[in-house]
Amino acid sequence: MAQKLLLINGPNLNLLGTREPAVYGSTSLHDVETAAQQQANAHGASLEYYQSNHEGQLIDRIHAARLENIDAIIINPGGFTHTSVALRDALSGVAIPFIEVHISNIHQRENFRHHSYLSSVAKGVICGLGVDGYRLAIDFALKNL
Numbered sequence: 001m002a003q004k005l006l007l008i009n010g011p012n013l014n015l016l017g018t019r020e021p022a023v024y025g026s027t028s029l030h031d032v033e034t035a036a037q038q039q040a041n042a043h044g045a046s047l048e049y050y051q052s053n054h055e056g057q058l059i060d061r062i063h064a065a066r067l068e069n070i071d072a073i074i075i076n077p078g079g080f081t082h083t084s085v086a087l088r089d090a091l092s093g094v095a096i097p098f099i100e101v102h103i104s105n106i107h108q109r110e111n112f113r114h115h116s117y118l119s120s121v122a123k124g125v126i127c128g129l130g131v132d133g134y135r136l137a138i139d140f141a142l143k144n145l
């Protein structure tokens with residue numbers, strides 16, 4: 001059966017490409033999502049994408065994935081990375097392997113960004129490689145998850 005991937009972006013990532021290009025680059029979220037879908041399709045897989053600024057909506061989307069036979073989730077949790085036990089619990093609860101992606105190297109930034117509530121339950125974490133991190137995460141998921 002063809003692999004099904006889900007790409008999730010959290011709060012403020014809808015601003016990608018419009019603000020702080022020095023930190024997050026100049027690629028828009030739409031272009032990230034489109035490239036991700038094309039990458040998956042080129043390998044015979046499907047990829048859905050979702051973005052929300054609301055913690056509960058992200059949690060509801062993760063819960064729904066359980067009923068959609070999603071094989072792997074690629075998620076940039078945005079700022080909820082550093083605050084949300086609930087998002088961690090949702091990902092753990094649905095038991096779908098996920099890869100955590102951060103565009104910036106959170107370990108080179110403010111101290112409050114150094115801890116992730118998600119990393120210890122993630123299959124893997126990619127950070128600091130810009131939007132290429134999404135492509136690399138998808139590549140790994142296609143090969144391994």
Ligand SMILES: O=C(O)[C@]1(O)C[C@H](CCCOc2ccccc2)[C@@H](O)[C@H](O)C1
Nearest residue numbers: 012015016019024078079102103104113
């Ligand atoms: O580096 C990442 O991908 C982050 O997940 C991005 C989050 C911020 C998302 C906001 O993205 C923006 C993009 C463009 C302009 C303004 C915000 C930040 O809170 C994390 O610590 C690291």
